[in-house]
Amino acid sequence: MAGYVDTQRQPKKRPDIEKTFTNLKQCASYLVFNDYYTVDDLRLVKAHTCKQHLLCPFCAMRRSGKFVAKNLPKVEQVINENRSRIPALVTFTVKNGPDLRERFNHLRAAHRRLNQRRRNHLNGKGHTEWSKVAGGITSYEFTKQDEGDWHPHIHALVMLDDFIDQKALSAEWLDITGDSFIVDIRRIKSNPNAGGLDIASGLLEVCKYALKFHDMTLPDTWHAYQTLRTRRLVDSFGVLRGVQIPDNLLDDPLEGLPFIERHYRYHHHKRAYDLQEVRHDVGPDLPAFGHEVRV
Template sequence: MAVAIFCCSKNFYTIDQTKLAKFHVCGQHLLCPFCAGIRASKAIQKYTERVDEVLKKNRKLKPVLITLTVKNGTDLSERSTHLIKSLRTLIKRRQDYNKKGRGFNEFCKINGAMYSYENTYNEQTKEWHPHVHMFALLDDWIDQEQMSETWHEITGDSFIVDIRKVKKEKDLGYAKAAAEVCKYALKFGDLTVENTWEAFKVLKGKRLSGAFGSLYGVKIPENLADDMPDEKDLPYLEMLYKFVFGKQSYYDLQMTRHVEPHSKDNDDEAELRQREEGGRSDLAITENAHRIACDVKTGRVLRKKQHWQVPPTTRVRVKKRIRRWDGYLCVMHM
């Protein structure tokens, strides 16, 4: 199973936020839960922002969740293609009504919507269950019975249409409803490796999500890393994780690095200025005094070793660590 190999996160401990800064991933969202999760989170964020913008302009719009299904079947390729073509026909009829003013149906009451396809598998019946989740903003309430008749006319085998009102939550807004639509195309926890691979071969290259109307045009950024805090020069703890394969796979913390951009820049400038003036910097004196104080406690006198006094094995080991760290950064394009 494909996974994210390396992840680099930044813990901004002063504001209690942790951001995913860089990562090296496979990019196969149909196989990798990590890639699917990152992609879904970005889509939720962008679509939630668009929904808020549209509702501010027109508060009379009614947010709903719509689910459209087709009859189950053992052939995923045939069933998923049938569902995609049926929804395409439904959207085309809405577009024709808006342009030409004829061919009205209940689906035409949608002002704008975003949708995604999901495919689940029933182990008991050995059948695939393709369906569409849709978050829609309505100009007027949809008659569910008439909508079911229209859907059956198009599909020829399914009446099932579910329409539910969506309420805005106090803290999350419409993010929870958007998450229902932007979630994975496959439920990885419910599928065996064989079924996941079969679904990947069938669904790869197909467009499994989309939008129309007032919600059309939302662009998901290519860089799926988190946005950094607005406040610059915040200290943070940089953490590098590596994925460990096994029966119980996990991410292992490989390296940590404390970064203080603001204070570091000031210290470097002060040290450079004093060195140009011909003296030792306050920073160097302070660090030296700290080392001496530590040596007094331990009873040892610390003298800096010259390069020829360092064992060759130690020099090689240190160089390898530096190369390894640089390699991680190159892989992650840091």
Template sequence: SDSTWDAHRSVSDDVGGIYLMASEFERYASRMASCGGLLRFGWSTLKETGETRLRLRSAEFCRVRHCPVCQWRRSLMWQARFYQALPRVVATYPDSRWMFLTLTVRNCDIADLGDTLTAMNAAFQRMKVRKEFRPVHGWIRTTEVTRGNDGSAHPHFHTLMMVPPGMLNGKSYVTHAEWVALWRDVLRVNYDPNVDIRAVKPRRPKNGESLASVTAELVRGAVAETLKYSTKPSDMVADPEWFLELTRQTHK
């Protein structure tokens, strides 16, 4: 909608203004200033309904990693790709269940964010081959970094997993305490990190609905939650120096 576009475009102007403060990022500010400035639309007919509507045909986006407009567009693109594949996935694995797994570490100094993310990614690679994780059929994972009240950085992984039913209540079940111990072990830290694990539970099918269609509807919502911003725009503009250092740490 126009209001959603305008909101993202407005905060992109704010973020571009922050990049103008640092000579090393002036090129990002320049690219962001013209992001989405030229949009070409055309009429398109939906095969399923025959409905004709205006659709975006082409546009010029800046592709700066932390541009709010491009983050939003990227999120929508990955959601669309997943939704396109979802019916085939549900049909191929009709008995599969879905789980949210959020993996965190202690807040770090923003200047240590790059090293912390490197350690977290290495830990996840180690976790993939552990027996607790091996039954997982597949997953999508995103990284989010939020700003702590004290100016620290809080990096964490959001993971949506497709799992066999046994991981919810059968022989492959992993307790919350076991997830914490596993993540601590692969992180190689001396504290218990916060881990959130929960099943994505479908509602009961209504008359005429199949379990597959209800599951697909449920997973679409879960995907939208998982594939969100890597950094909230509000965190970007709240502390310019914090955001500039975030850019340095994530562009190495």
């Protein structure tokens, strides 16, 4: 991706593209992990991150994981406060189209009209199936394969006071969009490995990559970035209002525990990381020493 952005710097250099290129090229060029061996916990504590999640798969992955870590406690708290509510995943789509900006504006306008119907209903005006949602977290996602059109859609993790009539909401969505009726609703199920409801997987589904990098060409990814970079693509409302978008993509260190510090550096000609240095027994009241390790 950095190589492609490099081609966009010429012939006239633009400061914004220069900065994007530099940050993207340096992203994840080195990684420092703390291995807290006494509790079997490995954390990424130092790295250069470009924070351009619409261009960089590394930062998109880190952002998604950090988003879940920050917001999972809030979602679980809302569930525990009212056990009768039903956690569910909802997906809204609109008709595919060749113009990303137009399709995004269309989807966003339809989403706003749906939320306005919910607010009107709560104020005693009109009816909407969406009023059964006590709150939710929503995100926009965009896909495109080869020469096909853009496929925009919305993922939402919602808390339902009553289960939604899918056919009724589908008809309502068609009335709002004028071109689309596909609405998918799935209840979040229990997962024994998750110790109950698998809310973390639901959050990951909602706030995974806004763009599917492996399905898109570099020019399409760059076009999507240029179109969407100033847009708000994640939002929340109702009882889940106030979600936190992570600024820091690194892990928080564990205080008071010894750890082994591992330094890795990326080598472009190998397309791989080399372990450069290991510092053993770093921690409180412990001497630190290091040695070079070449792989």
